[in-house]
Amino acid sequence: MDKRRITINDIAAHAGVSRSTVSLVLQKHPRIPEETAEKVRQSIAALGYTYNRNAANLRRRTSQAIGLVINDIRNPFFAQLTSAVEERAAEAGYMVYLVESAEQPARQERLLESFIEHDVAGLIVCAATGTPPQAFDRFLAAGIPICMAVRPYPDARLDFAGSDNYGGAKMATQHLIDLGHRRIAFLGGERENPVRIDRLAGYFSGLDARGIAFDPALVVESRPSLTSGVADVNAVMRLEARPTAMLCYNDFVAMGVMHALRCAGLTPGEHMAVVGFDGMPETEITHPPLSTVQLYGRKIGSDAAELLISRIGDPARPPTRRVEQATLIVRASSGRPLNANGE
Amino acid sequence: MDKRRITINDIAAHAGVSRSTVSLVLQKHPRIPEETAEKVRQSIAALGYTYNRNAANLRRRTSQAIGLVINDIRNPFFAQLTSAVEERAAEAGYMVYLVESAEQPARQERLLESFIEHDVAGLIVCAATGTPPQAFDRFLAAGIPICMAVRPYPDARLDFAGSDNYGGAKMATQHLIDLGHRRIAFLGGERENPVRIDRLAGYFSGLDARGIAFDPALVVESRPSLTSGVADVNAVMRLEARPTAMLCYNDFVAMGVMHALRCAGLTPGEHMAVVGFDGMPETEITHPPLSTVQLYGRKIGSDAAELLISRIGDPARPPTRRVEQATLIVRASSGRPLNANGE
DNA sequence: CTGAAAGCGCTTACAG
DNA sequence: CTGAAAGCGCTTACAG
CATH class of the missing domain: 1.10.260.40 (lambda repressor-like DNA-binding domains)
Known part of the structure; x- marks a missing residue:
């Protein structure tokens, strides 16, 4: 041996x-x-x-590995992104180290350190919620390029690839308003998550553009899981003035919400309009099929990989932001309000 | 820079x-x-x-990286496995290179080569369907330990961690028979896939144990995707003697099947019993909730990581197989046949 | 066109 | 207890 x-x-x-x-x-x-x-x-x-590529890399002072930091590989959106990063990296001759932060900044910190030890050529990071400013200064100081992905991060020196969460949420909100809804809830997601902040801003803006006052009681926070939808629905159905539509932080929440509605004897798309976010494949075959804001995980993954690889080749290039448009997909889950036309 | x-x-x-x-x-x-x-x-x-861990590794002739080969990270089962491998590896001080074979043996071959170049300490591989025998001889010759995972592979020299697919499928089949079903279809999956072969064997055995003849017309192959369920259902509903129950290769297929049934005006769990496989979280909140054979992706991932790490430490240890039991979860999608009690 | 030599960043006997 | 030296497997000027 x-x-x-x-x-x-x-x-x-x-x-x-x-x-x-x-x-x-x-x-x-x-x-x-x-x-x-x-x-x-x-x-x-x-x-x-x-x-032995490691020996060659040591001598050449280069590296053929890149690091990828995500929160949770089980989220299909991140799975798609990961898959695309791996594919583009392989094409360019890089291997990818995959690592999960589990949304814990301290854990992420340790993982970043170990990326430096393993001498990565660059990093793609979907920053954990709560990542402190200057978290990446060591990498910049060491000349290791970083491309931020998915999660907006306030550091203008870094490349970024992500989605237009603001525009997507605004579009979805206006879609519901155009359907006749006036009381639209925003359900799920954790408060400090920068992606949620953008989606919430789009929601506000969508309401505002149509002159609808925002009701804070209709905004509910929660961990964005399949099962959190139940609590979110309950919180909002207890209200005097119930909503007639629910815009959800993501498709997981939306699927949980549809389940919770059914458990309460309500039919999604009939008694309550529901819209998700992300465009998971499953949304096409839920019952009823789920309206959702389609994002493009693969595209964002390959954007990020391209930006990173190009920066490895040209460290002096000015920082670039790539923001992919979102697409609203209307399906049966978002119908007109009952009181508007007795549907 | x-x-x-x-x-x-x-x-x-x-x-x-x-x-x-x-x-x-x-x-x-x-x-x-x-x-x-x-x-x-x-x-x-x-x-x-x-x-610089690479420099140290070169000198010490060791490595702190392991490679993980899977087919498709977007499959939640593999996502869970990956997550667990990453976690256990990190605990033991290893980083993991993630790579997707996309079920292509030739691509897998190239990836394996590049793992050797990058000097991994060991490998966990969910072999692509069609992986030739002796595909791993180079690693054994080079003394690089391998743990096969999920996909049974006929090489007694290798460690293995996987699920009891045979037992799970047999249990599910008998469950349907005990409910009164006699015509039970087996839908989805690709013919050469060793996991499907095991599940199919369990299905045969379940039928046989209850003295029910096997009808080849009730077994349909397809790529195991959400959308393939439609074709699978059609194939089998065209038959003179239709099935009253459907055991599906995995939950993706089952969700597609339920959708296809609805499109045909049939209610899953009422007009047709449906059982899935894998135990994806979504099965809990489909409409109706989906009966499924629960597998334990995280457990298999940590089994595989443990086996690999222990073998890195002791290359002479005899090969070990770890096969996790499956659990049948009965939900509303698997009801009695209509003609049995008019339900 | 080919070979001898130095060196990438580290570890590890071996002297002192 | 600490330092000088050799070496992991490769690359790359530099001679010849």
Whole structure:
């Protein structure tokens, strides 16, 4: 088991050339005559040699690994982003270290430290809610490029790739208003989450543009999980003046909300309009199908990977922000209010 | 940007000690007096030094990285597994390289090669369907430990962590039979997928144990996606003798199946019993809630990580198989057949 | 075109 | 207890 690894020295000896020559063959250097190269390649095959990229990286002072920090890989949106990052990175010859912050800044801090130790070429980070300012100063000081993704982060020196959460929420809100709704709740998400802050701002703006007063009782916070929808619905159905529509922080919350409505004997899309956020594939086949603000996780992932790779190649490039439009997908869950036309 | 990295040489110079001493302090070697150690630690803080683990690994001929190969991170089951692997690995001081095979053996092959180049300490692999025998011989020859996960793979030299797919499918089948069903379809999944083969075997065995003849017309293959359920349902509803129950390859298929049934005017759990597989969280809040065979992705992930880490420590340990029991969760989607009691 | 030599940032016997 | 030296597997000027 503990056999010595085959190195270029072994190849050199076997092929009867020097170490340098082997190295140049590996790099497909044009100066090496085909005959020599072929001899070397045969030795490589014969001995079962594999290149040690870490050793090369150490010598070259480069790295072929990038780090990706997300909160929760089980969220399909982040899963899509991860998948796209991995794909683009592989195309460019990078491997990706995946790491979950679980929304804990202290844990994220440790993970960042270990990325430096492992000498990553760059980082894509969806910052945990509560990440302190200057959290990335060490990387900037060390010249390690960072691209922030998904979660807006107030540091103008950093590249960013994300979605137009504000515009998406505003669109969804106006859609509900145009349907005749006047009391529209905003359910779910945690208060300090910058993504929620943007969506909430879009919601406010959507109400405002149509001259509808904002009622704080209609905004409920919670952890954005499938099961939190129940509590969110209850909070808002207890009100004197109930809402007739619910804009949800994300699709998880919306699916939980639809379930809770049914448990209360209400049919989503009929007794209550429901709109989600993210565009998870499942929304297409819920009962009824869920209206949602479609985001593009894969696109954001590949945006982020591109920005990072381009910055690794050109550290002096000015910071870039890439914000993908959102699309409102209207399905059966968002119908007209009952009292508007007796539907 | 291109500043020289701070190294132990810088620390040594700053603290007025030798490189060796710094290295020993970093390793918390007991021989170093507290006074010296403190001086070194202060220099580390003052200069903003970060350990270069790659350099240390090269010298020590070890590695603190493990590779994880999965098919599709967007499948919640694999997302859970990944999350658990990452967590256990971090506890043991390893970083994880995540990579997707997209169910393509050739792509998987390239990824494996690049894991060797990046000098991983070990590998956890959910083998792509169609992975050839001996695909991992190079790793064994190089002494790089591998733990197979989820997908059974016929190589007795390798550790394995997975689920009891056979037992789970048998249990689900018998549950449907006990409810009074006699014509039970098995929908979805691709033919060569070893997980499907096990589940199908459990289905056969469940039928057989109750003396029910197997009808090949009731077994339909497809890519296991949300949308494939529609075609699966159609294939089987065209039959002269329709099924009264559907055991699905996984929850994605089952959710698609429920949607397709509704589109055809049938209510899942009433006109047709439906059972899924995997136990995705969403199954709890579908309408109706979906009966499913609960698997434990996190547990399998941590099993795999444990097996791998233990083998890295003891390469001679005999191969171990860890097979987690499955649990049948009965919900409203699996009711009695209509003709049995007019429900 | 090819080889000898220095060096990436670390560790680890080995002297002193 | 501390330092000088060799070496992990590679790359890259620099001679020849």
